[in-house]
Amino acid sequence: MSADHLFVLGATHHTAPMAVREKLSIDAEGAEALRRELAAMTGLREFTVVSTCNRIEFYGVASAPTVAAEVQRAFCERQHFTAAEFEQFRLSLTGPGAVQHLLEVTAGLDSQMLGETEILGQVKEAYGEAQARGHTGAVLNRVFQKAFQSAKHVRSNTAITEGQVSIANVAVELAGNIFGSLAQTRILLVGAGDIGEKTAKAFQSRGAAALSVASRRLERAMELANQLGAFAVPFWLMPVKLADFDVVACATSAPDVVVTLSAVQAAMRRRPARPLFLIDLALPRDIDPAVADLENVFLYNLDDLAKIAEQNRAAREAEIGKCRALIVERATALWRQVEPRLSGGNAANAFPQVKAES
Amino acid sequence: MFAGLTDRSWLWLAGECYLVGLLLGTWTLLRGNRQSNTVINTIITVGYFFQVIGLMLRGRAVAGCPLGNTFEIFQFTAWSAISLYLVVGVTFRLSLLGYFTSCLAAAVTLVSLSIPAWDATRRAHIFGGNPWIELHAAIALFSYGVFALVALTSVMYLLRNFSLKQKQLRGFFTFLPSIMDLDHMSLRLLFVGVILLTISLAVGSVYWLRDLQSVNLTKLFLTVAVWLAYAIALGLRLRGRLIAQRFAWVGIILFGCALFSLWPVDASRHAPTSHTQAASR
Numbered sequence: 330m331s332a333d334h335l336f337v338l339g340a341t342h343h344t345a346p347m348a349v350r351e352k353l354s355i356d357a358e359g360a361e362a363l364r365r366e367l368a369a370m371t372g373l374r375e376f377t378v379v380s381t382c383n384r385i386e387f388y389g390v391a392s393a394p395t396v397a398a399e400v401q402r403a404f405c406e407r408q409h410f411t412a413a414e415f416e417q418f419r420l421s422l423t424g425p426g427a428v429q430h431l432l433e434v435t436a437g438l439d440s441q442m443l444g445e446t447e448i449l450g451q452v453k454e455a456y457g458e459a460q461a462r463g464h465t466g467a468v469l470n471r472v473f474q475k476a477f478q479s480a481k482h483v484r485s486n487t488a489i490t491e492g493q494v495s496i497a498n499v500a501v502e503l504a505g506n507i508f509g510s511l512a513q514t515r516i517l518l519v520g521a522g523d524i525g526e527k528t529a530k531a532f533q534s535r536g537a538a539a540l541s542v543a544s545r546r547l548e549r550a551m552e553l554a555n556q557l558g559a560f561a562v563p564f565w566l567m568p569v570k571l572a573d574f575d576v577v578a579c580a581t582s583a584p585d586v587v588v589t590l591s592a593v594q595a596a597m598r599r600r601p602a603r604p605l606f607l608i609d610l611a612l613p614r615d616i617d618p619a620v621a622d623l624e625n626v627f628l629y630n631l632d633d634l635a636k637i638a639e640q641n642r643a644a645r646e647a648e649i650g651k652c653r654a655l656i657v658e659r660a661t662a663l664w665r666q667v668e669p670r671l672s673g674g675n676a677a678n679a680f681p682q683v684k685a686e687s
Numbered sequence: 688m689f690a691g692l693t694d695r696s697w698l699w700l701a702g703e704c705y706l707v708g709l710l711l712g713t714w715t716l717l718r719g720n721r722q723s724n725t726v727i728n729t730i731i732t733v734g735y736f737f738q739v740i741g742l743m744l745r746g747r748a749v750a751g752c753p754l755g756n757t758f759e760i761f762q763f764t765a766w767s768a769i770s771l772y773l774v775v776g777v778t779f780r781l782s783l784l785g786y787f788t789s790c791l792a793a794a795v796t797l798v799s800l801s802i803p804a805w806d807a808t809r810r811a812h813i814f815g816g817n818p819w820i821e822l823h824a825a826i827a828l829f830s831y832g833v834f835a836l837v838a839l840t841s842v843m844y845l846l847r848n849f850s851l852k853q854k855q856l857r858g859f860f861t862f863l864p865s866i867m868d869l870d871h872m873s874l875r876l877l878f879v880g881v882i883l884l885t886i887s888l889a890v891g892s893v894y895w896l897r898d899l900q901s902v903n904l905t906k907l908f909l910t911v912a913v914w915l916a917y918a919i920a921l922g923l924r925l926r927g928r929l930i931a932q933r934f935a936w937v938g939i940i941l942f943g944c945a946l947f948s949l950w951p952v953d954a955s956r957h958a959p960t961s962h963t964q965a966a967s968r
Contacts, residue, residue, distance in 0.1 A: 509865035
């Protein structure tokens with residue numbers, strides 16, 4: 330009996346530019362059809378498709394090395410790519426390399442935003458779906474489950490996920506350092522620009538109690554408030570209402586200061602014991618820098634947030650070596666466990682339900 | 688293995704456990720890792736267990752609450768702080784509070800053990816055989832333990848405030864709790880401390896009113912001054928007049944004053960009459 334082959338085939342943000350990834354991305358219907366095709370493919374014993382905005386990857390166990398090329402052909406045909414085109418951007422690894430790649434992906438080491446944890450959930454979902462359909466067997470079950478354990482191990486034993494690396498998430502993290510849980514925190518977004526919107530969404534995703542939007546154009550504030558499920562506040566009322574909010578994120582294009590020292594002083598007189606977190610995302614600045622000297626007031630501008638994000642990114646990058654050492658160790662041990670299963674062949678276990686259907 | 692250990696030996700073991708907590712915590716923080724609450728709480732609990740045995744042996748030897756000299760007062764205060772931490776720390780899971788508590792407990796227990804003069808003599812029959820006076824003293828010192836935790840959460844508050852104002856958020860500062868959590872914890876602890884001290888003074892005042900000569904004026908003045916200071920601080924905080932950094936500084940300064948007031952309070956009680964070493968066996 331000849332040995333089976335473990336492979337990963339696909340394209341990621343490391344190998345393909347965004348324009349190519351857009352063409353490679355596969356919608357739910359297409360993915361479903363492709364899965365059916367792969368399930369019926371001769372020699373493909375197990376497979377899982379991981380598809381996110383930054384990667385499309387096929388993990389498979391095949392009876393012959395040529396089967397990976399068949400998977401590539403099926404995918405390229407569906408996406409209207411020629412093999413030659415795809416191969417320019419292709420990620421193709423086999424055996425221990427494929428195992429190590431999966432461990433790096435689940436640990437967030439291969440992500441565009443280094444150390445992000447969302448990818449682990451996405452891979453888990455992809456694996457869960459494949460498992461539920463009977464597309465995985467002894468080899469991929471082992472490899473994926475160990476990859477999830479490895480990701481947890483890497484996260485717990487290194488600082489790869491410490492600190493946020495985007496401006497919006499840094500702001501949310503800072504709010505956490507001030508208020509703890511955001512469940513009781515009221516947010517005011519002043520200005521309806523893109524960065525303010527992103528920040529507001531980041532606060533919402535972390536469970537902020539209530540969000541309000543103030544803009545010099547009330548209709549724009551109402552539009553954004555509707556979009557975000559927030560309240561609209563008339564711009565002229567904003568200085569008076571300041572005391573009602575815990576976090577104020579300003580991102581207007583106003584040439585002058587929008588939040589003045591006297592307005593903040595007045596607000597703090599009404600809420601002396603509760604901190605006020607002011608985020609100035611505008612250039613020129615919207616908030617008078619003098620407010621930073623007030624007790625219980627914390628002011629961060631765009632530069633401050635960018636600097637923290639950069640420090641966090643650098644700190645995560647400094648952890649790469651440590652993470653990789655842990656992953657290599659685990660990938661090597663995992664490969665030792667998996668290799669005998671590949672040598673033994675798994676034909677009998679290959680997608681029992683699918684085979685029965687087809 | 689532990690049979691035949693004296694009360695002081697148990698207290699040394701307790702102090703060493705707290706020291707291990709301090710060293711392990713420092714080492715973990717210097718490596719930039721998050722502290723395991725389980726590990727630190729286990730170390731503190733083991734130390735606490737040793738301290739309970741030590742204080743129990745001392746209490747049995749002196750036939751009462753061991754509050755007869757500076758050494759015992761310090762040990763009892765540290766024990767009170769740890770007792771409360773084991774409730775507060777486990778319930779509210781404030782990151783690093785265990786580390787700071789082990790720092791304080793190690794300092795208080797080991798310093799008091801290292802100065803033999805503090806335990807050379809002790810005052811006998813300080814409670815005049817009256818369990819209510821003993822309760823008054825024990826609750827008063829327990830409240831000092833609570834105020835010790837207020838001082839710790841205040842230190843943590845100032846560090847967090849510094850990190851946020853100076854935009855220094857990495858390293859050690861990563862692990863500090865939020866400024867609001869620390870503020871709420873300080874307020875709750877202050878509230879508990881003031882209530883306990885009030886109860887203690889209420890119990891004590893009943894006996895003082897019966898016999899005005901029974902309490903030395905220095906002790907009376909200092910104890911009431913400490914209570915009043917904390918009560919005023921609590922009142923101002925609740926009215927929003929003493930907040931943020933000023934509230935934290937007051938928490939630290941008042942605890943320093945309360946701790947230093949223990950010497951004159953202790954010295955103003957009855958004259959020393961017995962030797963501890965004899966009492967502890």
